[in-house]
Amino acid sequence: MTDATTEAAVERGVLSTDEAADLAARLVDNVETVIVGKRTPIEHLVVAVLGRGHVLLEDVPGTGKTMLARTVAKSVSGSFGRVQFTPDLLPGDVTGTHVFDESTGEFDFREGPVFGNVVLADEINRAPPKTQAALLEAMEEGQVTADGTTYPLPDPFIVIATMNAVERDRTYDLPLAEIDRFTKQLSLGYPSVAEEREILSRVAGDHPVREVEAVMDVPTLRRLRATAASxxxxxxxxxxxxxxxxxxxxxxxxxxxxxxxxxxxxxxxxxxxxxxxxxxxxxxxxxxxxxxxxxxxxxxxxxxxxxxxxxxxxxxxxxxxxxx
The missing domain is CATH 1.10.8.80 (Magnesium chelatase subunit I, C-Terminal domain)
Structure with a gap:
């Protein structure tokens, strides 16, 4: 880069290419300490994070989708929100709702679980389309509007949604407008026998996700994403x-x-x-x-x-x- 370009990059908080590449690789390695033998999908997820996107994971239950989301959140010191999608879930249960405060005589907005750096939308296709659509504005614009008031979401804001791929008769199709807001759709799949042995070895004591340490903080992740954008x-x-x-x-x-x-x-x-x-x-x-x-x-x-x-x-x- 020219001197002028370098100065502009510093002003935007952009990292050097080598530093950014090292951080991204460390993030992949850190997630792999919990999710065994899935480096390719982990790399794809990290690429989506770098590209300011969201990820849809479609798989059979029990393959590590939830652990993957939790590990990413811990790896970047980010706040973690989890929504268990069910048929009776309401949009306000996702985004938040206004609650009357008797002490002030006013309605206060109570943030929903969507207000996190990494939000796990677990089994998103178990909820009806109206509830699924509660994420549309959040995913596209990084904000939530409730009763005419707009509330900004944390930056970064990353949705990792899991989708039940087995019980089709008990799930709803995702609206096309929502599917289109997911940068990637990925699958982890079953581990090999050797990988499953390694998983069983690791979880014999505490689950390894409890021991995950962050490889960067949230401001550094913002700089990493700005570097990718450059x-x-x-x-x-x-x-x-x-x-x-x-x-x-x-x-x-x-x-x-x-x-x-x-x-x-x-x-x-x-x-x-x-x-x-x-x-x-x-x-x-x-x-x-x-x-x-x-x-x-x-x-x-x-x-x-x-x-x-x-x-x-x-x-x-x-x-x-x-x-x-």
Whole structure:
């Protein structure tokens, strides 16, 4: 960087590329002390955090999704909020509500669990769409509006939502507008036999999540995210992202939105930074494309969003569209 660029970066609180890459790698390593054998999905989650995004985890129960969210929160010294989504959950149970204070004769706003740096929306698809929609404004704008008053959420604000993938008859589909606000959809999957042995060894005493220590504080995480946002994305790479998005729209009943293109660009910046670079390569876009785009694609009319057919749409787009 030039001297002028360096000075501007310092004013914005941007870290050096090497320092930022080291912090991001330490965050991945720290989470892996609890979540065994899942480095690839952990890296994807950290990339989403760097890219100022939210993550949807769809998996069978008991694979470590909740522990993953808690570990991320502890790793960045952030406040942690948890919402257990149930069929009778109300929007105010998520965002907060006004409560009458008899001592003052006024209504005071009581913050809901969404007011945290890392918020776990556990089994989000167990609640009806109206309650799920309580997160829309929070995820997109970092704020909550109640009775005409707007309340800012903490910065950073990261939603990690889990989705029950087994009991389809007892769950609700997520509205497309909400799915589109998740930067990535990931899955942890079952561990291997060797990994499960290691997990059992680690939890024989206290659960390792109790011993997790922070690798950075919240202000440092803000600087880390600002550094990712400063990663250079050249015009040919931006063009590549735009052409990938257009290809999904041409070859699916519902292609990805412009929000998805922006999310892919931000994820590619995070991937580049994790790789120790201050510029994005087409390889970064290709690495991130599946986890960012697939859950937003409806391959066939009347079909579900996401799934194997949508994944094929994205894979074929990557085959057809080449970087220039």
């Amino acid at each position: 990663v250079t994305v050249a015009e040919p790479v931006r063009d590549y992202v735009a052409r990938l998005a257009a290809d999904t729209r041409e070859h699916a009943a519902l292609g990805v939105s412009t929000r998805a293109s922006i999310a892919l660009l931000h994820a590619a910046q995070g991937r580049a930074l994790l790789g120790g670079r201050d510029y994005v390569l087409p390889d970064d876009v290709q690495t991130e494309a599946s986890s960012v785009l697939t859950h937003r694609v409806r391959a066939d009319e009347g079909g579900r969003v996401g799934g194997p057919a949508a994944e094929q749409v994205v894979e074929r787009a990557l085959d057809r569209v080449r970087p220039e």
